[in-house]
Amino acid sequence: MNFQNTPEFAQQLDDQDSLKHLRDEFIIPQHRGKDAIYLCGNSLGLQPKAAADSIAAQMQNWASKGVEGWFDGGDPWLAYQQQLKGTLGGLLGAGEKEITIMNSLTVNLHLLMVSFYQPNNKRYKILMEAGAFPSDQYAIESQVRFHGFEPDDAIIEIFPREGEYTLRTEDIIKTINDNASELALVLFAGINYYTGQFFDMPAITKAAHAVGVYAGFDLAHAAGNVPLQLHNWDVDFACWCSYKYMNSGPGGISGIFVHEKHFGNNKLNRFAGWWGNNKATQFKMAKGFDPEPGADGWQVSTAPILLMAAHKAALGVFGKSAGIDRLREKSLLLTPYLEFLINGINERKGGELFRIITPAEASARGCQLSIICKQNGKAMFNYLSEHGVIGDWREPDVIRLSPVPLYNTFMDVYRTGKLLSEAADQLF
Known part of the structure; x- marks a missing residue:
């Protein structure tokens, strides 16, 4: 134009x-x-007008039903998040069973690394972009130390070429190949928070898989911003926040994606909680964690309904946008x-x-x-x-x-x- x-x-x-x-x-x-001219959706999205009513409706359910709100009425809390997955899946290019809504972003990043970062004495290194958001840096550093390695050795950061500000995809792929025998995980942002660069996620994922390594992404600045096709790109896992481009409130609820190909992989570690147990047996209160099929099986703690109510209102606006x-x-x-x-x-x-x-x-x-x-x-x-x-x-x-x-x-x-x-x- x-x-x-x-x-x-x-x-x-x-x-x-x-x-x-x-x-x-x-x-x-x-x-x-x-x-005002609000150009800060990259940090915190604006409040949907429907958010207050959405939260108020659940406050009223709490007031009128008490604990029965988990099971009773037109919006029972026990299955509340399921009604959000259709719109969210469309934004992420994911099947509804591949996503779940839970926790905050860095908590989810840690939980996913429990599953997808399983180092040994030979393969223990993580490749990430230099200048990633500090939360990602701190999470990765602490995970590496938890497994007995030193960050300076176990974390490979890839920097832009001299005189450049962003990374070239060919340099990322070359770094993956050059370190193929030692890599345990490739973990990038979808979009770098500082430069705004949207990484070539399909190419990075393909290169990681070619050397036998999982590929995961922090989508804090990508979800709700750019079209994504997590399932078709064969991404192994991802997490995001909902308070930037998805406008779900300060500190809003996060979510995760786990590709369906991993659902039956019993070799993946995970931290378990009652909320992630198989719904068919959840209320038997028996010993022995039996995960709910799909990404829901990575849930740990009770769903925060009031945060999800704000998220529902925000996703409702996306539903009016025709995609x-x-x-x-x-x-x-x-x-x-x-x-x-x-x-x-x-x-x-x-x-x-x-x-x-x-x-x-x-x-x-x-x-x-x-x-x-x-x-x-x-x-x-x-x-x-x-x-x-x-x-x-x-x-x-x-x-x-x-x-x-x-x-x-x-x-x-x-x-x-x-x-x-x-x-x-x-x-x-």
Whole structure:
């Protein structure tokens, strides 16, 4: 598309947007009496208007039924999560039996590594991207130590080439092959939180399997952002949070994916809990863990119904979007429009004031653009904040902005570009 840096052009795109009604499903933060420009869905998604009612309904069930709420009424808690799996499976490209909703992301990462990281004296190393989110780094470090290895030896981090900011798929595959005899696990993000790079998950998975290694992914920045096909890509396991692009509330419920090919693998370790026991025998309260078939068998603790109620409301909005592919179509206009406006500032100023370190290829990124400010970065970020743009600052010099197709408009993007241009004139 031939973008234009005018409000009329942005408004025309908004008028033509077949998904514009979805914005009305969310509560937009206010700035000086007007809607803020919220470009921070990469950190915390907006609150769906339906969330309060969804939670209130379960509060009422608790009030009126007490413990019988687990079994009684039109929304019994014992099977509550099953009604969420259809929409969630569509977002992830997974069968309903391959996913379950539970815990928080890092807890789930640990539980999955219990199953899929089983090192021995020969194969004990984990390959991950350098600069992964600290929670992933800490989880992997602690798992390695738990098994008696030293992180400096057992963790292989792959860095971008000199002068580059993102990883090349061929370098990831080469590193897998170069360390094939020692690898026990390949564990990457789906999208790197800092650069916004969307990794080639099918290629990474295929390369890992070719050397006899499991492949797992942290989808915190990918789930609800980009189309995924976890089953067809043959991914072994994955986990995610629901509070970023899935808009399910701060600290919202997480989930896991386990490929169905592993359901009958009795060699996989797992930490067991009553909630993951086979539902047919669960209330016999007998010794001897008998896992529920599918990913539900990895559950440990009782379902947090109030968190799931918020998640249900958020997934309901996705259900009105006609699918992740439709949202992706809009995203493939929103994010490039922001890129166009930023590049236009550089051209007007006759130099690279802003460097976008997120890949330019649409297939290698989602909503997010990570922007290095060559000078006065924090002042630039503060200028945006003071004028109603809610983004994200990462030391030492990066602003992250994420136009989310569920609730952001092209006018949001245009106004952000205009403010960046104004700030550039004042601060450079």
